[in-house]
Amino acid sequence: MNSRDKIFAAVKASQPATTPLPDMHSFERNAAGSLDKFTTVLKTVGGSVYYVNSYAEVANILHDINGEGKKIISPLTELREFYNEAILNSTHISDLQDIDVFIIKGQFAVAENGAIWVTDKEMHQRVLPFITQHLAIIINAENVVPTMHEAYDQISKTSYGFGTFIAGPSKTADIEQSLVIGAHGPRSMTAFVMNTSL
Amino acid sequence: MTVGLFVPCYVDQFYPGAAIATYQLLEKLGVKVVYPPKQTCCGQPMANSGFEHLTGGCNELFIKNFAEFDYIVAPSGSCVLHVREHLHDDKNEQVAETTRHKVYELTSFLTDVLKVDSLPAKFPHKVGVHQSCHGQRGLHISSMTELVAPEFSKPGSLLNMVQDIELVHLDRKDECCGFGGTFCVTEEAVSVKMGKDRVADHLKHNAEYITGVDMSCLMHMEGILHRQGSKVKVIHIAEILNAE
Amino acid sequence: MMEEQTKDHAELALEFNRDEDRVNWHDETLWFIRQKRDKIAHQIPEWETLREAASQIKNNVLSNLHNYLQQFEANAIANGITVHWAADGAEHNRIVHELINKANVVRMVKSKSMLTEECGLNEYLAEHGIEVIDSDLGERIVQLAGEPPSHIVLPCIHKKKEEIGEIFHQHLGIEAGISDPQFLTETARQHLREVFLTRKVALTGVNFAVAETGEFVVCTNEGNADMGAHLADVHIASMGIEKIIPERKHLGVFLRLLTRSATGQPITTYSSHFKKPREGSEIHIILVDNGRTVQLGRKDFRNSLKCIRCAACMNTCPVYRRSGGHSYHTAVAGPIGSILAPNLDMEKYADLPFASTLCGSCSNVCPVKIDIHQQLYKWRQVLVKNGYAPTAKKAGMQLMTWTLSSPGAYRMAGKAGRWVLKHAPFAVNNSFNPWYKQRDMPNPPAQSFGEWFAKNKAGK
Numbered sequence: 002m003n004s005r006d007k008i009f010a011a012v013k014a015s016q017p018a019t020t021p022l023p024d025m026h027s028f029e030r031n032a033a034g035s036l037d038k039f040t041t042v043l044k045t046v047g048g049s050v051y052y053v054n055s056y057a058e059v060a061n062i063l064h065d066i067n068g069e070g071k072k073i074i075s076p077l078t079e080l081r082e083f084y085n086e087a088i089l090n091s092t093h094i095s096d097l098q099d100i101d102v103f104i105i106k107g108q109f110a111v112a113e114n115g116a117i118w119v120t121d122k123e124m125h126q127r128v129l130p131f132i133t134q135h136l137a138i139i140i141n142a143e144n145v146v147p148t149m150h151e152a153y154d155q156i157s158k159t160s161y162g163f164g165t166f167i168a169g170p171s172k173t174a175d176i177e178q179s180l181v182i183g184a185h186g187p188r189s190m191t192a193f194v195m196n197t198s199l
Numbered sequence: 200m201t202v203g204l205f206v207p208c209y210v211d212q213f214y215p216g217a218a219i220a221t222y223q224l225l226e227k228l229g230v231k232v233v234y235p236p237k238q239t240c241c242g243q244p245m246a247n248s249g250f251e252h253l254t255g256g257c258n259e260l261f262i263k264n265f266a267e268f269d270y271i272v273a274p275s276g277s278c279v280l281h282v283r284e285h286l287h288d289d290k291n292e293q294v295a296e297t298t299r300h301k302v303y304e305l306t307s308f309l310t311d312v313l314k315v316d317s318l319p320a321k322f323p324h325k326v327g328v329h330q331s332c333h334g335q336r337g338l339h340i341s342s343m344t345e346l347v348a349p350e351f352s353k354p355g356s357l358l359n360m361v362q363d364i365e366l367v368h369l370d371r372k373d374e375c376c377g378f379g380g381t382f383c384v385t386e387e388a389v390s391v392k393m394g395k396d397r398v399a400d401h402l403k404h405n406a407e408y409i410t411g412v413d414m415s416c417l418m419h420m421e422g423i424l425h426r427q428g429s430k431v432k433v434i435h436i437a438e439i440l441n442a443e
Numbered sequence: 444m445m446e447e448q449t450k451d452h453a454e455l456a457l458e459f460n461r462d463e464d465r466v467n468w469h470d471e472t473l474w475f476i477r478q479k480r481d482k483i484a485h486q487i488p489e490w491e492t493l494r495e496a497a498s499q500i501k502n503n504v505l506s507n508l509h510n511y512l513q514q515f516e517a518n519a520i521a522n523g524i525t526v527h528w529a530a531d532g533a534e535h536n537r538i539v540h541e542l543i544n545k546a547n548v549v550r551m552v553k554s555k556s557m558l559t560e561e562c563g564l565n566e567y568l569a570e571h572g573i574e575v576i577d578s579d580l581g582e583r584i585v586q587l588a589g590e591p592p593s594h595i596v597l598p599c600i601h602k603k604k605e606e607i608g609e610i611f612h613q614h615l616g617i618e619a620g621i622s623d624p625q626f627l628t629e630t631a632r633q634h635l636r637e638v639f640l641t642r643k644v645a646l647t648g649v650n651f652a653v654a655e656t657g658e659f660v661v662c663t664n665e666g667n668a669d670m671g672a673h674l675a676d677v678h679i680a681s682m683g684i685e686k687i688i689p690e691r692k693h694l695g696v697f698l699r700l701l702t703r704s705a706t707g708q709p710i711t712t713y714s715s716h717f718k719k720p721r722e723g724s725e726i727h728i729i730l731v732d733n734g735r736t737v738q739l740g741r742k743d744f745r746n747s748l749k750c751i752r753c754a755a756c757m758n759t760c761p762v763y764r765r766s767g768g769h770s771y772h773t774a775v776a777g778p779i780g781s782i783l784a785p786n787l788d789m790e791k792y793a794d795l796p797f798a799s800t801l802c803g804s805c806s807n808v809c810p811v812k813i814d815i816h817q818q819l820y821k822w823r824q825v826l827v828k829n830g831y832a833p834t835a836k837k838a839g840m841q842l843m844t845w846t847l848s849s850p851g852a853y854r855m856a857g858k859a860g861r862w863v864l865k866h867a868p869f870a871v872n873n874s875f876n877p878w879y880k881q882r883d884m885p886n887p888p889a890q891s892f893g894e895w896f897a898k899n900k901a902g903k
Binding site: 206208210211212213214215216218219222234236237238239240242244245246247248249250251252253254255256257259260332333336337343344345346347348371373374375377378379380381382383384385386387388389390391392393394395396418419421422423425426 | 452453456457459460463466470474481484485487488490491759761762765766797798799800801802803804806807808820823824826827828832836840841843844847848849850853857860861877878880881882883884885887888890891892893895896897900901
Binding site for chain 3: 003004005007008009011012013014015016017018019020021022023025027028042046092094098113114115116121126127128131132148149150152153154156157161162163164165166167168169170171172173174175176177178179181183184185186187
């Protein structure tokens with residue numbers, strides 16, 4: 002008997018009588034998420050938030066924050082000036098390791114914890130949102146859900162090979178509980194909330 | 200209604216004042232109290248040490264002494280919790296079951312059964328309330344800081360009926376004192392450190408007395424207070440509620 | 444894996460308590476985290492309902508584990524993930540080793556996995572000439588210090604920043620005397636970035652594996668699991684078989700509870716869902732038993748397998764805070780560790796269920812409602828029945844039983860005890876009496892309650 006069979010046999014012999022799954026309906030909130038709450042929470046966890054009306058505005062802000070000579074990359078057709086095919090599609094780590102700023106779209110935001118759901122579709126390459134020194138994500142103002150329950154409802158309507166919730170910049174408090182922003186992932190994370198009602 | 204008075208073994212031997220106060224308080228409130236003189240111990244020290252299988256003798260004695268009463272009341276949370284959860288009798292499980300459900304810690308009995316809403320008690324002192332774990336988390340005699348739930352306290356409500364008492368605020372409202380039965384000697388270092396920290400919290404907030412529903416916790420803290428030469432005293436809640 | 448040790452929790456805790464200032468520091472740091480957890484839990488009115496739902500989901504998982512494991516395996520394979528099974532830690536380690544060999548490398552980067560601690564993976568690989576670098580900052584620190592982690596979420600919570608600075612001075616070449624957390628973290632960032640960029644094999648843990656979709660989730664604040672996995676050609680994910688959950692939507696419940704319970708944050712910075720390997724790379728998941736099926740068969744203790752490794756029980760435990768994770772001499776320490784470890788080795792871990800006052804705080808903070816303190820009590824009964832109580836204790840208990848089951852013997856013993864305390868206190872107030880080391884004995888009253896009653900009330 003191989004280990005797989007041994008384990009399955011042991012599980013079957015040991016598991017208790019079936020108990021039912023709980024009803025999850027009480028957790029559902031039939032309302033949109035609060036953009037204010039999302040903003041407050043994301044700022045609390047070290048992220049920055051800008052409310053914008055256009056991609057031009059996004060580009061301007063990025064230039065302002067980052068100044069001259071920074072490697073700003075984006076796969077977004079709306080941000081042509083940052084589009085760099087060679088880097089975006091490169092499989093050479095040497096091309097990717099010195100990206101300063103990476104901007105992508107997020108599918109939606111979660112108000113209760115300041116997180117944004119992003120998948121490999123938006124990331125272009127999985128490592129890019131992590132290897133960049135600074136990350137920016139653009140979401141539509143109307144795509145805010147209240148809690149993780151609605152988030153998974155949204156996710157069930159999509160497909161991905163890899164997806165992640167990103168809630169602010171990377172950080173650690175491993176040294177005497179002192180919070181340090183910027184551990185191994187990006188040192189900063191900026192959310193651009195796009196007003197789509199224009 | 201007749202109440203059987205259940206006196207924890209260490210209260211009987213070392214802190215009779217708590218039992219005397221319980222007896223007098225219940226009588227004052229119009230309860231007929233009977234004290235079965237042949238009672239000994241609920242068996243908790245053995246059970247908590249892994250020797251529950253040796254508690255048959257204690258269980259039998261308990262049932263023999265107490266089964267007949269309408270209620271059984273004790274000035275202790277941990278002993279009551281132990282009886283409620285572990286009183287069994289292979290030969291007479293029915294009686295054991297009924298008996299288990301009749302056992303009450305004192306403040307629960309006063310609040311839930313007698314529904315006391317005033318007391319002729321006076322205790323003009325600053326008092327810190329120690330939340331003994333078994334009473335609090337086991338018997339739910341008060342809310343717990345870990346849970347997201349409305350606050351309440353049976354001992355607290357009763358103490359608030361006492362004239363001129365001042366209950367002090369504490370930094371950690373319901374941290375364990377470290378007594379823990381045989382833990383107090385088998386893990387002496389941690390036990391004492393926990394006790395010292397509890398005591399320090401009360402001292403920091405200028406308590407003159409430390410009270411609670413369990414004399415075991417208070418005995419442990421008193422041992423530390425005496426060793427420190429402190430003038431702060433411990434006192435069982437029954438003695439405050441009975442004070443005039 | 445812990446080295447051969449013969450000291451038990453009480454002895455190790457005694458050593459830990461020699462430095463009272465340090466105990467205060469350790470205790471206050473973890474209590475602060477417990478308070479952060481309280482604060483954020485109170486912001487969720489439905490918190491207790493969430494706990495109940497999480498508990499029921501996990502109960503269902505344990506009762507249907509066979510089917511969920513089959514379902515997960517089939518879906519993971521359909522996603523392109525290779526699934527391996529390891530009956531024990533040794534087999535897990537061999538599988539990891541084989542995968543590293545197949546990739547033709549001798550180095551690997553690893554993010555946090557308590558399971559691999561349990562299996563002793565790092566030591567095994569080192570013996571076989573494979574270099575493993577732990578990328579979680581806390582784990583890297585203890586790795587450089589040559590110690591195991593002391594806390595499952597905050598691996599080096601027992602280390603002061605000056606000590607960490609000294610470790611980095613010794614091993615990473617910074618100047619002596621640095622203790623600024625910002626500087627030290629930046630140092631680790633630079634050092635580990637080079638590791639991420641060059642390692643072709645990365646190992647991560649698994650927080651949750653979803654049977655319905657064949658995907659698994661890895662949660663970090665640092666982004667180190669992602670940095671390792673997305674730059675490697677081979678991503679190995681190690682998980683205990685109990686980490687399965689039925690449906691993806693259940694992640695909503697668990698991700699709301701996990702980080703709030705662990706550190707008081709709303710969610711970790713990254714909650715990464717790995718479903719398919721990226722093109723040109725591999726994902727291997729190793730499902731490990733290592734005693735879990737035995738625990739599953741124990742009616743009183745199987746609920747310990749619901750654990751999602753948040754460490755809320757450790758942060759709230761007044762004993763853990765004042766004795767430190769290393770006092771438990773096992774990979775997963777604290778209250779949950781004390782009900783998991785005896786299943787693996789009753790003799791070695793017989794001391795752990797007794798390292799508790801049974802205060803019950805742990806059960807209250809557990810997001811999946813494991814009845815931890817009840818299980819601690821029950822393990823005590825099992826251990827004594829299996830002969831793991833020290834002989835002196837057994838004798839003492841027999842004597843206590845005899846005394847307390849006889850009204851006559853009890854009264855005599857009580858009277859004798861009070862007499863000794865009054866007339867011959869030196870017999871008790873000495874160094875043979877552990878109580879007396881730091882506490883005074885109670886003052887003996889003139890009469891017991893029984894005697895008072897007989898004198899004043901009986902017959903009236």
